Amino acid sequence: MRKCLLGLLLVVAAAWNWEAFAGERRMALVIGNGAYTGAGRLANTTNDATAIAGVLDELGFEVTLVLDVDRRAAISAIDAFGQAVVGADIAFLFYAGHGMQIGGQNFMLPVDVDISSERALRYSAIDIGEVVAETERSARVALIVLDACRDNPYVDVVAQSMREERAARPLQGLSAMQLSGRGAIVAYAAAAGEVASDGGGKHSPYTEALLAEIGSPGVEVGLMFRRAAGRVFDATRGSQRPELLVRLVEEVYLNPAPMVANAVATAQLSADAPTPHRNKVGAADGSSAADGGGENGPSGMRAEPATQPAAETVDVAAASEAGNVAVRSTRREGFFGNRIVRKPVWADSVAVPSASTFRPSRPVPIAERDGNDSYGTAQDLPIDALVDARIAPRGDPDWYALELPIAGLLQVTAERPSGEINLFARVWDADRRVVRDWQSAERPGDEFAAAFALPAPGRYMVEIVDGDNNADSAESFSLAFAFEPSNDPLEPNDSIGAARPIPLPADFAPAIFPRGDRDWMSVWAPESGLLTLRAENVPKDLDVYMRLWDAAGNVVRDWQGPARAGGDVVLEAEVAVPGVYSVEMTDGNNDAESVVPFSFSARFEPVADAAEPNDSFGAAALVASTGAFQLAVFPRGDSDWLAIDVDHPGELSVHASDVPPEIDLHMRVWTADKAVLRDWIAPLRRGGDTEGFADLPSSGRYFVELADGNSDASSRALYDLDIAFTPQPDQYEPNDDIGAATPLTPGGEVLFNILPRGDHDWFHVEAPGQGELAVTIDEGPESLDLHYRVWNADRQVIRDWVAPYRKGGLTEGFADLPAAGPYFIEIVDGNNDERSIDHATLRTVFTATGDRFEPNGGFGSAAPLAAGHAAEATILPRGDADWFAIEAPRGGEVSVLVEDVPPDLDIHVRLWDAEGAASGWIGPPRQGGVTDARFPVKGPGLYRLEMVDGNNDQRSPLPFRFKVDFR
Numbered sequence: 012m013r014k015c016l017l018g019l020l021l022v023v024a025a026a027w028n029w030e031a032f033a034g035e036r037r038m039a040l041v042i043g044n045g046a047y048t049g050a051g052r053l054a055n056t057t058n059d060a061t062a063i064a065g066v067l068d069e070l071g072f073e074v075t076l077v078l079d080v081d082r083r084a085a086i087s088a089i090d091a092f093g094q095a096v097v098g099a100d101i102a103f104l105f106y107a108g109h110g111m112q113i114g115g116q117n118f119m120l121p122v123d124v125d126i127s128s129e130r131a132l133r134y135s136a137i138d139i140g141e142v143v144a145e146t147e148r149s150a151r152v153a154l155i156v157l158d159a160c161r162d163n164p165y166v167d168v169v170a171q172s173m174r175e176e177r178a179a180r181p182l183q184g185l186s187a188m189q190l191s192g193r194g195a196i197v198a199y200a201a202a203a204g205e206v207a208s209d210g211g212g213k214h215s216p217y218t219e220a221l222l223a224e225i226g227s228p229g230v231e232v233g234l235m236f237r238r239a240a241g242r243v244f245d246a247t248r249g250s251q252r253p254e255l256l257v258r259l260v261e262e263v264y265l266n267p268a269p270m271v272a273n274a275v276a277t278a279q280l281s282a283d284a285p286t287p288h289r290n291k292v293g294a295a296d297g298s299s300a301a302d303g304g305g306e307n308g309p310s311g312m313r314a315e316p317a318t319q320p321a322a323e324t325v326d327v328a329a330a331s332e333a334g335n336v337a338v339r340s341t342r343r344e345g346f347f348g349n350r351i352v353r354k355p356v357w358a359d360s361v362a363v364p365s366a367s368t369f370r371p372s373r374p375v376p377i378a379e380r381d382g383n384d385s386y387g388t389a390q391d392l393p394i395d396a397l398v399d400a401r402i403a404p405r406g407d408p409d410w411y412a413l414e415l416p417i418a419g420l421l422q423v424t425a426e427r428p429s430g431e432i433n434l435f436a437r438v439w440d441a442d443r444r445v446v447r448d449w450q451s452a453e454r455p456g457d458e459f460a461a462a463f464a465l466p467a468p469g470r471y472m473v474e475i476v477d478g479d480n481n482a483d484s485a486e487s488f489s490l491a492f493a494f495e496p497s498n499d500p501l502e503p504n505d506s507i508g509a510a511r512p513i514p515l516p517a518d519f520a521p522a523i524f525p526r527g528d529r530d531w532m533s534v535w536a537p538e539s540g541l542l543t544l545r546a547e548n549v550p551k552d553l554d555v556y557m558r559l560w561d562a563a564g565n566v567v568r569d570w571q572g573p574a575r576a577g578g579d580v581v582l583e584a585e586v587a588v589p590g591v592y593s594v595e596m597t598d599g600n601n602d603a604e605s606v607v608p609f610s611f612s613a614r615f616e617p618v619a620d621a622a623e624p625n626d627s628f629g630a631a632a633l634v635a636s637t638g639a640f641q642l643a644v645f646p647r648g649d650s651d652w653l654a655i656d657v658d659h660p661g662e663l664s665v666h667a668s669d670v671p672p673e674i675d676l677h678m679r680v681w682t683a684d685k686a687v688l689r690d691w692i693a694p695l696r697r698g699g700d701t702e703g704f705a706d707l708p709s710s711g712r713y714f715v716e717l718a719d720g721n722s723d724a725s726s727r728a729l730y731d732l733d734i735a736f737t738p739q740p741d742q743y744e745p746n747d748d749i750g751a752a753t754p755l756t757p758g759g760e761v762l763f764n765i766l767p768r769g770d771h772d773w774f775h776v777e778a779p780g781q782g783e784l785a786v787t788i789d790e791g792p793e794s795l796d797l798h799y800r801v802w803n804a805d806r807q808v809i810r811d812w813v814a815p816y817r818k819g820g821l822t823e824g825f826a827d828l829p830a831a832g833p834y835f836i837e838i839v840d841g842n843n844d845e846r847s848i849d850h851a852t853l854r855t856v857f858t859a860t861g862d863r864f865e866p867n868g869g870f871g872s873a874a875p876l877a878a879g880h881a882a883e884a885t886i887l888p889r890g891d892a893d894w895f896a897i898e899a900p901r902g903g904e905v906s907v908l909v910e911d912v913p914p915d916l917d918i919h920v921r922l923w924d925a926e927g928a929a930s931g932w933i934g935p936p937r938q939g940g941v942t943d944a945r946f947p948v949k950g951p952g953l954y955r956l957e958m959v960d961g962n963n964d965q966r967s968p969l970p971f972r973f974k975v976d977f978r
Contacts, residue, residue: 035100038150039064039072040092044108046079046122056107059158059218063105066225070265072103081123082135089137093145101263102150104142107218110159116140119159143197152263153195154232158217197256198236200243216243216251225265229759232263233742234852237762258658259742262756348624352589358535361512363519364500366608367417371395371494379487383410386443389472392492400425400490402432402476405483409475411492417468418524419496420606423475425459428488433478434459441470451478464525464604467503497524497606504531507560510593515542515615520608523553527601532594532613536586539624539645540617541727544582544594549609551577554599559584562591572599585646585725586615588624618645618727625652628685631714636663636736642717644674647725650718657710659738660745660766662848664704665692665715666733671726672698674719680705681714688713693720706767706846707736709745737848739764747771749802752835757784757857763838765795768846774836774853778828781866781887782859783968785825786813786836789854792847793819795840801826802835809834809888814841827888827966828857830866858968860885867894870923873955878905878977883970886916890963895956899977902950906976909935909942909958913967916960922946923955934961 043060045053057078064076073095077088096102109120113129118136125131139157146153200217214222220242224235233255240253346352374397383390389410392398400409413421423436433455438447450461455478465471475490477483499522501511510531513519521530536542546555556572557580568584576599586592594613598604620643622632631652634640642651655663663680670676675697680689692703707713715734719725741764743753752773755761763772776784788797796818801810810826828834838853840846862885864874873894876882884893897905909918912935919934920942933944948954956975960966 035071036098037067037070037072037101037103038092038096038099039067039074039103039105040088041067041074041076041105042080042085042088042108042119043076043078043106044080044120044122047109047120047124048122053108055213055215055218056158059107059214060105062214062222063107063156063218063225066222067103067105070226072101079122082121082137085119085121085137089142093142093149096146096150096153099150101152101154101265102146103154103156104146105156105158106139107158107215110139110157111136117157119157143195147195151194152259152261154263155195155197156200156221157198158200158215194261195258196232196236198239199254199256200251202252202254216246217253220246228266229264230266231759231761232265233257233259234760234762235265237850255738257738257742262754262759262761264756264759267756267759347589348630350588350624354537355512355533355535355591357512358537361514361535363513363517364511366500366520367496367498369417369496369498371496374491374493379409384408386410386439386472386474394492394494396492398490398492399487400475401484401487402428402434403483403485405477406480407476407483411473411475412470413473413492413494414470415465415468415494417496417498418466418502419494420524421463421465421471421473422491422493422495423459423461423463423473424491424493426489427456427458428484431455431482432484433457433482434475435478436461436473436475438463438465439472439474446471455482464606466505466525466528495606497522498608499524499530501530501532505529507531507593507595513613515613517611517613519611521596521611522606522608523555523596523598524604524606526598526604528597528604530594530596532596534592534594534613534615536589536592536615538589538617539620540586540615541645542582542584542586542592543612543614543616544584545579545610545612545614546573546581546596547579547610547612549573549577549579550605550607552603553577553605553609554603555580555596555609556599557582557594557596560593560595561588562593567592576603587626587646587649616727618643619729620645620651622651622653626650628652628681628714628716634734636734638734640732640734641729642732643727643729644671644676644717644719645725645727647719648722649725650716653715653717653734654712655715655734655736656712657707657736657738660709660741660764661707661736661738662704662766663707663713663715664733664735664737665702666735667694667701667717668731668733670694670698670700670730671728673724674698674726674730675721675724676701676717676730677720678703678715678717681716683712683714697724708747708767708770739766739848739850741766741772741850743772743774746773749773749806749835749837755836755853755855757855760852760854762850763853764848764850765792765797765838765840766846766848768840769843770839770846772838774838774855776834776836776855776857778831778834778857780831780859781862781885782828782857783825783887784828784834785856785858786823787854788815788822788838789852791815791819791822791851792849794845794847795819795851796842796845797822797838797851798841799824799836799838802837804833804835827968829868829888829891860887860968861970862887862893864893864895868892870894870927870955870957876956876975878975881972881974883972884958885968885970886918886958886960887966887968889960889966891959891966893958895958895975897954897956897975897977898952899948899954900951902948904978905946905948905954905956906978907933907942907944907946907956907973908976909971909973911970911972912939912941913969913971914939915965915967916971917962917965918942918958918971918973919961920944920956920958922948923957924948925952925954929957938965 041060041064043057045056064074068074106119111118117139119139120136125135143155220239224239236255243251243253372395374395375393376397379398379400380390382388389412391412394413425434433452435449435451437445437449440446447463452459500519504511510533512533515534544557549555554573554576556570558570559568561567571580571582573580624630625632626649631654633654636655636657665678667676675694677691677693678701679691682688689705694701745751746753752775755774755776757776786799791797796815798812798814800808800812803809813822813824815822866872867874873896876895876897907920912918917935917938919932921932922930930946935942
């Protein structure tokens with residue numbers, strides 16, 4: 012009898028496989044292009060496409076196979092497929108042939124592709140992204156396989172026909188694509204930007220691996236693709252690394268495994284039930300979606316569209332020629348982040364004014380003119396003159412006028428005058444103001460030497476008198492006027508309002524003249540960078556000081572001066588924000604001056620940090636979750652914030668290298684809720700690499716903060732930052748509590764991760780009846796000791812923790828499910844002290860008992876039983892008791908025969924009367940033995956038969972057979 016039952020189960024199980032397909036509409040388009048012209052021919056693509064089409068046909072897909080198609084035929088096939096997949100449960104697109112990326116767009120190349128130019132290629136190729144997006148929108152689940160990264164000779168041909176400065180140059184391989192829904196997988200034969208082999212045999216390495224895995228029964232589709240990727244990696248010794256982009260929140264099986272529970276239930280069907288047979292698309296006639304297909308079969312629930320987080324407008328592009336290094340932001344001109352930056356009108360045309368060409372001339376002899384004794388009658392002189400002068404009569408003032416083209420030092424000297432004359436002189440400007448007051452000889456009759464610092468060009472009057480107005484000169488004396496120009500090209504610029512713009516770079520020769528002079532200059536910094544101002548060859552009496560102001564009136568870098576008077580001075584200012592900056596320059600104590608100029612230079616070195624401004628959480632630059640970037644810690648105190656969006660939980664690894672020797676670069680990771688997910692990771696030393704990872708527990712936006720450890724150093728030199736996000740293959744997250752448990756279909760395999768540390772994974776199993784749930788956790792990471800336990804719907808543990816044999820070892824056990832209903836499997840690392848990006852495999856099998864009398868575990872729930880009929884029952888779970896109600900028509904004897912008992916059980920029975928009195932237990936001679944019991948009854952009435960395992964210490968999902976008779 013058992014053999015007959017087993018045979019029936021196998022037949023029904025096989026039929027169930029096809030019934031699983033019956034409720035699903037499966038559509039497939041398979042394209043293989045190999046007959047390219049010239050060097051582009053591929054040998055294996057048509058073989059690959061034909062073989063894949065055959066397997067998909069066997070798996071219940073309605074398949075369209077097209078080979079060596081030109082653009083017109085390809086578009087026709089894709090359009091027809093797009094219409095056919097509307098409302099389909101699974102859409103499968105397979106492409107084998109040449110592929111190419113240009114500017115982040117992926118193209119499949121028909122056999123007649125035009126490669127004469129980029130424009131021709133774009134018009135003659137097929138945009139893969141559009142096809143994927145349409146398929147994703149139309150079908151419940153979209154599976155896209157692109158064995159299209161083959162070594163492509165067309166890349167170089169197209170590149171040569173394009174201008175070298177174009178940003179969107181063609182690249183080998185394909186770029187990563189974004190998925191918009193929650194029911195799609197894109198499988199790449201090779202990693203983004205890398206090429207795949209066409210293979211030396213009949214198939215490419217990737218197709219050969221996929222053919223080996225695609226038909227495996229009971230393997231969830233995500234696991235199937237990962238196993239195929241592992242085969243390719245092993246076969247190519249790591250030279251080809253397939254990648255997988257998953258946005259799938261349900262279990263999808265291409266070839267579901269039969270479930271024992273469904274088989275047992277199906278076995279109860281009448282013998283004349285129609286036998287399913289496969290139709291053209293792999294459906295079973297007369298089957299329903301509830302049998303295992305459609306929305307509620309092994310493929311799970313219908314996926315709902317995902318909500319994409321709104322992306323910030325900051326765009327950090329990837330420069331293909333620089334190896335995916337970040338380049339300049341594409342923010343519109345006039346903004347630096349959200350800050351308005353106003354470019355001055357002079358920025359593009361400013362130049363350093365030429366220095367004055369004025370040079371002193373030989374003195375011109377001039378006789379003093381009579382009547383020059385007042386301001387209004389001053390005698391005009393050339394700039395350099397030798398006057399034959401006299402002070403006569405006593406009290407005579409002499410006035411001389413000079414027109415100066417430039418600021419400078421006017422020197423007035425006289426030989427020893429006759430008599431007791433004590434010469435005094437002072438200088439007036441054109442507004443009748445004394446600009447330089449009296450200077451005199453040391454005592455009467457001495458030589459006279461005066462020097463007047465005149466601050467600007469213009470007309471000046473020199474007044475000369477005898478100091479006490481009590482002497483005169485009977486003889487004339489020689490009065491010399493000599494002018495030494497101050498050839499400062501930026502004067503007048505003695506206030507911030509009069510600051511003179513200079514270009515960057517700039518070299519010129521200013522002067523601190525006259526005493527107390529301040530020179531102001533304005534510079535335009537178009538971006539962040541280092542502004543270096545240098546004063547050299549300074550006159551020995553001057554100690555030149557400089558400082559830098561921003562346009563808001565804030566001091567950016569305070570006074571910088573020399574070690575000594577006449578020494579060089581260097582000001583280095585870290586300009587964080589583009590804008591106009593003002594340089595203030597003066598003598599340190601305002602007690603010296605010099606008409607002799609010194610050398611001044613201004614240099615600006617931009618910092619090529621493309622992500623700036625990103626110095627706060629809110630200003631974080633949005634970048635790809637995997638890529639290479641170049642950043643700088645600049646200025647001092649700078650922190651760089653990067654934002655990434657991920658579609659799945661996973662591991663984010665961050666590696667900073669080539670760090671400037673003065674920087675000790677620290678990094679940490681934040682969630683979108685401004686909570687620190689991974690605290691500061693530090694280097695071993697200044698200038699050392701900084702490397703670490705953060706476990707991202709769910710999809711969403713995360714932030715990476717990078718800064719110098721003590722915020723006491725900076726460098727305009729860039730460091731390399733590599734960010735790599737590895738999605739964890741656990742597509743069931745978030746499922747970290749019983750309320751978020753992922754529905755699980757017993758009879759298959761799924762992948763899961765313990766990530767991050769302390770992660771709990773919960774799975775929900777719906778039991779159709781009483782039975783045994785076998786749970787196996789295998790292929791676990793070596794660092795984890797994976798434990799599990801089983802809960803019922805009342806949140807009671809019905810099987811406590813089951814542990815592995817060792818870390819990374821097998822965890823296996825079972826739980827007895829006493830009745831139909833929901834149950835929950837909880838999986839954790841043993842001590843919650845480890846995590847791993849690597850997955851483990853969870854296998855579950857539910858074995859139904861088939862005990863139709865359950866629940867009958869108590870006196871009051873005894874199942875009615877007619878005498879003279881054989882029946883089956885089970886002792887499950889441990890401690891289970893089965894009760895049966897028997898009607899005795901009169902006094903006599905109730906006999907009970909128990910046989911076909913599982914070897915672990917010893918079935919004991921006893922009989923209860925209506926008043927609650929029980930007979931003694933009668934059992935078998937041994938475990939697994941026959942129990943033969945006879946109980947006398949005094950009269951008619953309802954009696955209850957109790958059946959248990961002898962010591963209540965064993966259980967079995969296998970049934971035993973018993974028969975009750977009345978004599």
